[in-house]
Ligand SMILES: Nc1ncnc2c1ncn2[C@@H]1O[C@H](COP(=O)(O)OP(=O)(O)O)[C@@H](O)[C@H]1O
């Protein structure tokens with residue numbers, strides 16, 4: 001008989017905290033599936049925590065619900081845990097660390113890799129075929145462009161400033177450049193040839209980030225194909241808070257999965273519980 005597993009997962013990043021309620025139908029069927037998103041919201045790290053709204057997500061059912069908290073921002077995680085409303089949200093509460101789950105990590109210092117990058121790799125392993133590598137673009141505070149090997153190992157990648165961080169550093173480290181809100185990039189596609197300071201910054205932020213991501217995908221793909229025995233093109237996944245801006249401009253073969261690391265976190269919690 002099939003059973004429904006609900007999971008509340010919370011990913012605490014450097015800019016935003018993401019809250020997602022996911023459901024998985026057990027036993028797991030086709031392997032190429034991620035937990036399904038029922039509800040999602042994100043707040044700035046300093047905003048009040050939206051516990052009442054999350055409790056409302058859980059009200060309509062009495063299905064069991066696992067909750068997990070993790071992310072790349074230890075200070076933010078502490079705030080979430082200290083504020084945890086035990087009376088309205090379900091225990092048990094799992095707080096995941098890099099050591100908590102099985103994923104081969106072939107980099108110099110595995111323990112130093114951001115856990116959000118590893119959750120992406122776990123989710124990518126669910127989506128890719130066993131003869132294929134994966135490239136994951138995650139546009140958050142930092143943008144990461146990472147590689148998962150054909151064998152499913154987190155193999156490393158590249159880290160660069162994301163949209164908002166780039167905008168902020170142009171303003172903070174120059175005398176004359178204004179702060180450009182990232183919302184400006186969402187509203188209209190920036191012109192390439194900026195005729196004033198603001199348009200020139202918008203152009204650099206948008207087309208520069210897009211160009212960097214494209215080039216890193218190209219370089220990773222080249223390397224993957226050199227090392228590959230199957231010759232299969234990698235699965236390219238796009239995620240993170242800024243991913244909707246890039247999605248329309250990337251190749252159609254790129255898979256847009258805006259909540260990939262939260263789904264990866266849910267999969268890891270399932271593994272730890274022996275649910276899969
Ligand atoms: N609601 C939003 N309004 C404006 N920008 C957003 C929003 N959500 C995400 N972003 C963009 O995404 C980035 C944050 O993405 P996210 O993946 O949540 O980052 P992190 O995990 O580092 O907190 C911001 O820097 C911003 O560029």
Ligand SMILES: CC(C)(COP(=O)(O)O)[C@@H](O)C(=O)NCCC(=O)O
Nearest residue numbers: 013014072112113114116140141142
């Ligand atoms: C690269 C990151 C800052 C990305 O975090 P985010 O932008 O999602 O908040 C984070 O994964 C991190 O702090 N990593 C530690 C260093 C590493 O991954 O090698």
Ligand SMILES: [K+]
Nearest residue numbers: 116138140240
């Ligand atoms: K991230």
